[in-house]
Amino acid sequence: MSKAILRVKSFLKSVLDRFFSQLAKRAIVTILCFVALAIATISLPAEAIQSRREPSLWQVYQQSLKSAKYVDLTHAIAPSIPVWEGFGPSKFEPTVNPKTGKPYTYETDGFEATHYDLATDQLGTQLDPPAHWDPYYPTIDELPATYAIRPLVVIPIQDKVAKDPNYHLAVEDILAWEKKHGKIPEGSVVFVRSDWSKEWPNPNLAKRRKFPGVGLEALKFLHLERKILLHGHEPLDTDSTPTLEGEAWLLHNGYTQAEGVANLDRVPETGALVAIGYSKFKGGLGGYARYIAICPSDWKYGVSVGQTPEAPLPKSEKPIHWDKALGVRVR
Amino acid sequence: MSKAILRVKSFLKSVLDRFFSQLAKRAIVTILCFVALAIATISLPAEAIQSRREPSLWQVYQQSLKSAKYVDLTHAIAPSIPVWEGFGPSKFEPTVNPKTGKPYTYETDGFEATHYDLATDQLGTQLDPPAHWDPYYPTIDELPATYAIRPLVVIPIQDKVAKDPNYHLAVEDILAWEKKHGKIPEGSVVFVRSDWSKEWPNPNLAKRRKFPGVGLEALKFLHLERKILLHGHEPLDTDSTPTLEGEAWLLHNGYTQAEGVANLDRVPETGALVAIGYSKFKGGLGGYARYIAICPSDWKYGVSVGQTPEAPLPKSEKPIHWDKALGVRVR
Known part of the structure; x- marks a missing residue:
């Protein structure tokens, strides 16, 4: 009887060991899941997948065109x-x-x-x-x-x-x-x-x-x-x-x-x-x-939105006036 | 003794039940993880997170402007x-x-x-x-x-x-x-x-x-x-x-x-x-x-790139010619 109890105890221990080993594995899987979820969250701030794959045109402006x-x-x-x-x-x-x-x-x-x-x-x-x-x-x-x-x-x-x-x-x-x-x-x-x-x-x-x-x-x-x-x-x-x-x-x-x-x-x-x-x-x-x-925004030439006065535009010290020799307005 | 064995069996059964119940829970968590990973994969096709957050201008054209x-x-x-x-x-x-x-x-x-x-x-x-x-x-x-x-x-x-x-x-x-x-x-x-x-x-x-x-x-x-x-x-x-x-x-x-x-x-x-x-x-x-x-591409008016002949442009049956009364070229 004592042997029978010991066998049962031993079996029980192996089951519990496997159970806790599975727990550890699950912890790893869970961490991986959180990483995946984090990536998905970064990529999808309060948006549906569809709209993210084709961002709205105003987002396109804010994210890409404005800083170009x-x-x-x-x-x-x-x-x-x-x-x-x-x-x-x-x-x-x-x-x-x-x-x-x-x-x-x-x-x-x-x-x-x-x-x-x-x-x-x-x-x-x-x-x-x-x-x-x-x-x-x-x-x-x-x-x-x-x-x-x-x-x-x-x-x-x-x-x-x-x-x-x-x-x-x-x-x-x-x-x-x-x-x-x-x-x-x-x-x-x-x-x-x-x-x-x-x-x-x-x-x-x-x-x-x-x-x-x-x-x-x-x-x-x-x-x-x-x-x-x-x-x-x-x-x-x-x-x-x-x-x-x-x-x-x-x-x-x-x-x-x-x-x-x-x-x-x-x-x-x-x-x-x-x-x-x-x-x-x-x-x-x-x-x-x-x-x-x-x-691209890191290009060495050109000007981005907001880098130069646009509205209002800058006032010049010199007014434009008609240049008769050139046949065109100049400052 | 028989009662002792029955108690052990009953305990063992409850442990196994919990184990399989955890397995089911883990299955759900795993499925959720795959969904999260799928979203992350869809959102990040072979790109770094950074480049995804600010797509290249050519990507902007292909993804958003072309179908507008x-x-x-x-x-x-x-x-x-x-x-x-x-x-x-x-x-x-x-x-x-x-x-x-x-x-x-x-x-x-x-x-x-x-x-x-x-x-x-x-x-x-x-x-x-x-x-x-x-x-x-x-x-x-x-x-x-x-x-x-x-x-x-x-x-x-x-x-x-x-x-x-x-x-x-x-x-x-x-x-x-x-x-x-x-x-x-x-x-x-x-x-x-x-x-x-x-x-x-x-x-x-x-x-x-x-x-x-x-x-x-x-x-x-x-x-x-x-x-x-x-x-x-x-x-x-x-x-x-x-x-x-x-x-x-x-x-x-x-x-x-x-x-x-x-x-x-x-x-x-x-x-x-x-x-x-x-x-x-x-x-x-x-x-x-x-x-x-x-x-937006689902807007009811307008034409998208590729929906109308652009290069070459379509040939008309009527040539343009000068209309003296209107003072402008017409077809």
Whole structure:
């Protein structure tokens, strides 16, 4: 009997040992669970999983866009900027009161405005709609609203251009970019950095027969293989061939392009976005555009929301006034 | 002895029962752990927590901006659109070859372009820089690059305007919006929906003395209390007071404003972003602007990236051509 009791006690002890060993295991599992729950909690502050996977657009602004670095890729349009001589000159004047024939002035009228006589809509930093060359394709006001904000790819050819001012982007330059940064995203905007615009606004820029271009095969590769939204370049033409073969192919096939893009030395080759804006003239064949690069928050150039006075804007010590020689308002 | 064995057996049974009951509890805890781990895994696909909390800008595009619904808030500018009579008419013409004096044509030259004679930069959907009224504040080309993309707040007053065509946004309308949607974010763009633009492009719109405005106290509240970037309205003036007191306060204090905004009946009151684009004329006192609302992907209006042909754009059956009576290209 005593042996029987001892066997039972021994069995009981082994059961309890296993039980406490399981308790220890459970403690480990429980700790792991708390870690997992903590990660989930950090990732999901008071939100459902679905909304976290696709954050609300206001969250996107607060988390990512607000602290991004904004870089303007746009030249200011003035009568003296480089333009193809075939378009002739443009002229700015103060807006005139039709009743008096005299310009409105801050002193007399409390406001001023500007009269523009613009020889062409192909002026300054712009967006070429295909109707510039082909009447069956959209004009500037017919582009879809989705031309608004896109991933920005910047392909550098400035080193090759430094050796050959007539260098044109080739497919191998695109593949070299992809080897470094990965595949170009579908629907992105691809700007070609040549540093041509560093001489802007030297009017002679528009007279040069040799300038950095974008080769036809590169354009075809970007559109047909990578399915980008549009490409852009610093000069005022796509290439320096006598027939403008690149622009011809683009516009006769329904593609748009950006021209006269600036400050590409101030944006990263990958990882930025670009905001696309332009004036919307009915039946317009060019778009006076404004491109703003939205770069990662740790990027060395650009300015973030709140880093510079925005509203109210800063008051200057010098008032703007009309400069008759320049034909434009200056400070 | 038999009783002693029975007691031991009974004790053993109760221990085993508790053990299996604990097993069941542990199973529940384990399942919960797997759920937590699954959430953590979904939230963190091969990324660190930090990068998840601030996703890269290209991820932001792929996850949130690409599937958003884009709505154009911009009127197309044409010679016949409503404009203050004090600015006089504007005129569009085909661009002329300075050598021949004849317009470029698709047939002869392979391209066309547009000559604009614009009486004012205060035309169409626009962005008013403070230098329009005050020469010490920035012109359109002096605005910072951070005027690019912002949270969009739309405050509806169209029901009050339907009863009183001269109704002006009041602070109570702003507070009513906030009661419904929460506090207006700092740095946001606030557009006032009045449905005034539903009659656009009726030229008589610009002649009316009574129109939906934005009250001075509301402007002060939005800028001084809520610190917004800018407000915008559908009409061409801020208010219908004889001194334009609202515009005077804004522009003499360094604030900008959007005018002639369209399609505010097509955007949500909260949760959208707005892309701000405009042509960048040196010393310009108005900005021919393009505002695009970027709305949540489940919004009923607008178009997402990829939902409409973008590159290449669709070919039309009708070519554009110059309409001499309208003074603009049409299809």
